[in-house]
Amino acid sequence: xxxxxxxxxxxxxxxxxxxxxxxxxxxxxxxxxxxxxxxxxxxxxxxxxxxxxxxxxxxxxxxxxxxxxxxxxxxxxxxxxxxxxxxxxxxxxxxxxxxxxxxxxxxxxxxxxxxxxxxxxxxxxxxxxxxxxxxxxxxxxxxxxxxxxxxxxxxxxxxxxxxxxxxxxxxxxxxxxxxxxxxxxxxxxxxxxxxxxxxxxxxxxxxxxxxxxxxxxxxxxxxxxxxxxxxxxxxxxxxxxxxxxxxxxxxxxxxxxxxxxxxxxxxxxxxxxxxxxxxxxxxxxxxxxxxxxxxxxxxxxxxxxxxxxxxxxxxxxxxxxxxxxxxxx
Amino acid sequence: xxxxxxxxxxxxxxxxxxxxxxxxxxxxxxxxxxxxxxxxxxxxxxxxxxxxxxxxxxxxxxxxxxxxxxxxxxxxxxxxxxxxxxxxxxxxxxxxxxxxxxxxxxxxxxxxxxxxxxxxxxxxxxxxxxxxxxxxxxxxxxxxxxxxxxxxxxxxxxxxxxxxxxxxxxxxxxxxxxxxxxxxxxxxxxxxxxxxxxxxxxxxxxxxxxxxxxxxxxxxxxxxxxxxxxxxxxxxxxxxxxxxxxxxxxxxxxxxxxxxxxxxxxxxxxxxxxxxxxxxxxxxxxxxxxxxxxxxxxxxxxx
Numbered sequence: 338x339x340x341x342x343x344x345x346x347x348x349x350x351x352x353x354x355x356x357x358x359x360x361x362x363x364x365x366x367x368x369x370x371x372x373x374x375x376x377x378x379x380x381x382x383x384x385x386x387x388x389x390x391x392x393x394x395x396x397x398x399x400x401x402x403x404x405x406x407x408x409x410x411x412x413x414x415x416x417x418x419x420x421x422x423x424x425x426x427x428x429x430x431x432x433x434x435x436x437x438x439x440x441x442x443x444x445x446x447x448x449x450x451x452x453x454x455x456x457x458x459x460x461x462x463x464x465x466x467x468x469x470x471x472x473x474x475x476x477x478x479x480x481x482x483x484x485x486x487x488x489x490x491x492x493x494x495x496x497x498x499x500x501x502x503x504x505x506x507x508x509x510x511x512x513x514x515x516x517x518x519x520x521x522x523x524x525x526x527x528x529x530x531x532x533x534x535x536x537x538x539x540x541x542x543x544x545x546x547x548x549x550x551x552x553x554x555x556x557x558x559x560x561x562x563x564x565x566x567x568x569x570x571x572x573x574x575x576x577x578x579x580x581x582x583x584x585x586x587x588x589x590x591x592x593x594x595x596x597x598x599x600x601x602x603x604x605x606x607x608x609x610x611x612x613x614x615x616x617x618x619x620x621x622x623x624x625x626x627x628x629x630x631x632x633x634x635x636x637x638x639x640x641x642x643x644x645x646x647x648x649x650x651x652x653x654x655x656x657x658x659x660x661x662x663x664x665x666x
Numbered sequence: 667x668x669x670x671x672x673x674x675x676x677x678x679x680x681x682x683x684x685x686x687x688x689x690x691x692x693x694x695x696x697x698x699x700x701x702x703x704x705x706x707x708x709x710x711x712x713x714x715x716x717x718x719x720x721x722x723x724x725x726x727x728x729x730x731x732x733x734x735x736x737x738x739x740x741x742x743x744x745x746x747x748x749x750x751x752x753x754x755x756x757x758x759x760x761x762x763x764x765x766x767x768x769x770x771x772x773x774x775x776x777x778x779x780x781x782x783x784x785x786x787x788x789x790x791x792x793x794x795x796x797x798x799x800x801x802x803x804x805x806x807x808x809x810x811x812x813x814x815x816x817x818x819x820x821x822x823x824x825x826x827x828x829x830x831x832x833x834x835x836x837x838x839x840x841x842x843x844x845x846x847x848x849x850x851x852x853x854x855x856x857x858x859x860x861x862x863x864x865x866x867x868x869x870x871x872x873x874x875x876x877x878x879x880x881x882x883x884x885x886x887x888x889x890x891x892x893x894x895x896x897x898x899x900x901x902x903x904x905x906x907x908x909x910x911x912x913x914x915x916x917x918x919x920x921x922x923x924x925x926x927x928x929x930x931x932x933x934x935x936x937x938x939x940x941x942x943x944x945x946x947x948x949x950x951x952x953x954x955x956x957x958x959x960x961x962x963x964x965x966x967x968x969x
Contacts, residue, residue: 341865348867349782356775356841357788359795362834366802366810373813439707447701456708458960463715465888465956467895469926470945474718476930522711550697580803582898583927608805608898615812615902631813634806645801 366638374635376405377628381413385632388414390594393618393626407625415633420596421510421604422637425585426578428514428600429521433578434571436518437525441567444526445533446555457530464523472587475516480508480588483515488601503599510597510604512588520584521574528573532566532655533559566655572648580641582608607637719949726946729939734947739908739920739940746929746937750944755910756825756919761894763829763914768836769886775837776844776882781870784849796838804898807831811903823905823918831899836889843885847878884959891955895948897923922948 377385380402390412397408440460444453488505495501536559544554560567590603591613597604611630618626737749775792783789811831821827851874859869875882905918906928925944929937 341867345866348870349778352774352778352782353788354774355771356778356792358771359775359792359799359838359841362837363795363799365814366799366807366834369810369813369818370806436707436710439704440711443704443708447704456712459712459715462953462956463711465891465895465952466715466718467897467923467948467952469895469897469923470718470722470948473926473930473941473945474714474721478717478721479714519711519714526711550693552697552700553693555700576801580801580806582803582805583923586927587930608803611805611809612898612901615809631809634809637803638806641801641803642798645797649797 370631370635370638373628374631375628376407376625377413377632379403380405380407380625381629381632385413385415385629386419386636387416388412389416389596390414391417392594393621393629395617395621395626399623405625405628406623408621408623411623411625413625413629413632415607415629415636417592417594417596418605418607418610418633419636421589421592422579422606422608422640424597425510425513425517425589425604425606426575428510429517429578430571430575432514433518433521433574434525437522437570437574438529438567440522440526441529441533442555442559444530446559447551457527460523460526463519464527467583468520468581469583469587471516471520471584475512475584475588476508479515480512483512487511492601500598500600503601505601506590506603508588509590509592509600509602511600512590513585513604513606516584516588517578517581520581521578524577525567525570525574528570528652529563529567532563532570535656536562563655566652569648569651569653569655572644572651576641576644576648579644580608580637581606582612585609586612607633611637722942722945722949725942726949729943730946734943738910739925741908745934746932746940750922750925750940750947752908752910752920753922753925753944754947756904756907757894757921757923759825759911759919760829760832760900760904760921761890763825764832764836764893765886765890767830768833768840768889771833772837772840772886772889773844773882775841776848777870777875779841779845780848781866781874792841796841799834800838800842802835804835804896805901807835808899808902811899816903822916823903824913824915825904825911825917825919826914828900828904828919828921831903832893832896835896835899836893839889839892840882840885843888844878844882847881847885848874850881851877880962880965884962887955887959887962891952891959894955895923895952897927900924901927 391414392410392412394408394410394412397410399406400409401407440456444457444460448456484505484507488511491501492503492505540558540562541554544558549557585606586609589605589609591609592603592605595603611633614630615627618630621627731749733749735749735751735754738752739746739750740748775796779789779792808831811827811834815821815827815830816823855873855877856869859873864872900921900923904921904924906924907918907920909920911917911919922944926941926948929941929944932938
């Protein structure tokens with residue numbers, strides 16, 4: 338008996354320790370990024386967030402600013418990458434969220450059960466396709482298609498709208514937005530579908546008995562009841578899009594020192610720029626280039642973490658409140 | 667007054683009937699239009715996916731050969747030739763290592779959350795932190811691995827640095843799926859084991875863990891599938907090598923996603939061919955793992 342008590346205690350502490358490694362991981366991630374990013378935060382200050390010029394000045398001479406080594410003439414502004422991240426993710430949501438909600442409504446409300454199962458499997462499979470494969474497909478198929486078929490059409494016919502008039506590029510904002518949209522649709526669709534299915538049958542039956550059409554049931558019963566979870570799923574998708582690296586890096590156009598003025602212009606995102614630049618950063622003897630990249634990483638971490646916490650609260654709240662409704666009805 | 671009231675009432679009635687019929691017609695056509703729109707949304711999602719799978723399947727199947735598996739990638743300044751043996755062996759090593767680290771941690775952590783302290787404060791903290799960890803962008807994780815493991819600890823570009831970075835990514839996923847699978851085991855199982863005088867350790871290892879095993883394995887397989895498609899964590903932790911892995915530390919390893927990322931941007935056709943074959947292999951690997959996980963879930967549902 339005493340033996341087994343000891344074994345129980347041992348298992349309990351080992352298990353707690355294993356679960357607790359998550360704290361060590363997060364501490365190490367935050368700690369190293371803060372330590373390595375600190376010189377850039379001090380030296381570059383607020384202009385890191387407001388300037389579009391990113392010039393490591395690798396031929397400059399070593400100088401010391403505020404106690405940290407840097408190169409003379411070096412200037413780090415991250416606005417191009419921050420803007421690119423936010424704008425491409427916003428475009429992904431504008432394209433992806435309505436499509437995903439359409440898919441979810443089809444799967445949960447309109448489709449016959451057998452078809453719904455097949456499509457659900459395909460949607461979940463899409464979520465499992467590696468992001469670099471999406472990027473490569475974008476480079477091989479989507480970018481030429483946009484360049485030769487879609488963008489000339491948009492540019493000629495929608496010239497009166499802002500952002501749609503101007504030169505077309507092979508890869509840029511539109512391509513990035515579409516690839517990101519394709520990547521986040523499965524996430525939004527899967528969670529929204531589950532939330533819609535949780536809406537109690539009695540509510541639907543009541544509405545149908547009053548003579549509402551299928552769509553009216555969706556509009557007035559299903560969507561209002563699932564709206565919190567749907568909003569949460571869109572935010573989860575946004576969090577994924579903001580941090581996505583490999584899908585964007587091949588189709589973004591790798592812009593530097595310039596903001597996009599049209600929907601076709603090359604952009605760059607924080608994640609994509611981070612993936613491309615670390616090799617050249619190590620040629621800077623002062624270490625300021627590395628530090629500036631790590632500061633970008635911190636900004637990205639801040640944005641995605643905030644988005645995700647909000648998203649999880651909304652999804653949880655949405656699912657809790659809809660299961661409470663079952664009890665109340 | 668009463669003379670005009672009667673015909674008015676009759677008119678109103680027939681008018682209302684027509685209005686109801688009109689509105690019903692309108693409502694039904696709106697219903698139809700929205701249904702068409704949702705079908706279009708499904709097509710908009712599935713068309714690119716099917717195009718993607720068919721394109722890589724066709725190109726990959728025509729380009730793949732025995733040299734893909736038997737030869738190393740020969741990377742000169744002018745050309746890229748040979749096979750993908752180093753990338754395949756590197757991917758397998760990285761996945762095996764990262765699973766060896768993340769599976770025990772994740773499963774044990776999940777056991778703590780579900781069996782020892784489901785409502786505890788420490789469990790709440792672990793869940794919250796695991797959610798944050800799962801949301802850390804992969805490139806940020808790659809940077810942390812580079813700064814801490816490769817540079818600070820001095821491991822260099824190495825299989826262990828890459829695998830540990832990947833396992834930080836897999837860990838929260840395994841943790842939460844293990845907790846969920848254990849929670850789905852009926853409470854009566856635990857009560858029965860306890861009533862028979864079983865210790866907690868015995869109850870977990872003989873009863874609940876066994877009942878939750880299909881769910882836990884599904885989570886592990888899916889996390890391996892996701893990890894095998896990751897690139898950004900490995901770029902600056904595993905490096906790249908044209909040789910098969912020989913050591914865990916201080917020696918970079920190759921992997922398939924690197925081949926897709928880098929060789930797809932080179933201009934010679936032979937490098938494109940290698941990138942296409944690597945994409946094909948990745949897709950085959952990911953899809954078969956997904957199918958395996960799904961079959962496991964189905965078997966679990968049948969009992």
